Amino acid sequence: MSSLPISDGRRERKRLQTIEHLVSSAFDLFAEHGYEKVTMEQIAARADVAKGTLYKHFPVKEALVRHRFHGELAAASPALLEELRALPDCVARLRAFMHASAAFSERHREYLGPYLHYRLSEPVDTLGRDNRSGLDQIYARLLAQGQASGEITDALPAQHLADYLQFLHLGVLLRWQREPEMSLVAAFDGMLALFLDGARARRTT
Incomplete structure (x- = not known):
């Protein structure tokens, strides 16, 4: 049973x-005219709301993209994680997840640059758990499974390792924005190998 009073629950559903x-x-307009050409005023008009209503929920156009991206990840995660469980080890699960992320990024390339720019420009004190994509939580879950099976070091908590991996993930996406000819799948594979093996040079005798 909901802990919200009926009036509060109705208000939240309306919100x-x-x-x-x-x-x-917004995304109907983006599909019709291209992301860059659409204005906040046009979005308000299409939605048939006052501009103040739009700005109350989304201060800038990029915030609409963030909401869509995060919502799609949250919706897809349960089924994807269930599929990953069938893979034989942690490395295979991490690689498969990154390949799925690459496919998502390629499908949404038009929006990825604005999304990344917006996320990197947000003040750190606004990046609470509710405003994060959930990517770190997926990585933490996969890495914790790897720690439990003895595949991943337990010298650091899984969440710390996930934070490092998420930053590497972000770095690959930023590089892909600069080098559009680059294979995103291959870049993720290389990044994962670096994360798992470290950057230490192995001396031969």
Whole structure:
């Protein structure tokens, strides 16, 4: 049973419906005209709301993209994690997840640059758990499974390792934005190898 009073629950449902309507209206316009050409005023007009209503929920256009990206990751994660469970080891699960991430990024390339720019420009004190994508939590879960099976070092907590891996993931995406001809799948594979093996040179005798 919900802990919210009926009036508060109705208000929250209305708020969430408004948010989804705004995002849907924005992405309809992006598909029709291209992301760069669409203005916040056009989004408000398409959604048939006052500009103040739009800005109340989304201060800038990039925030609409963030909401859509994070929502899609949250929706896809349960089924994806269940698929990954069938793979034989932690490395295979991490690699398969990164390949799925690469496919998502390639499908949404038009929006990835604005999304990354917005996320990197947000003040650190606003990046609470509710505003994060959830990528770190997926990595933490996969790495914790690897620690439990003895594949991944337990010298650091899984969440710390996940934070490091997430930053490497971000670095690959930023490089891909600069070098569009680069294979994103190959770059993720190389990044994962570096993360798992470290950058230490092995001396031969």
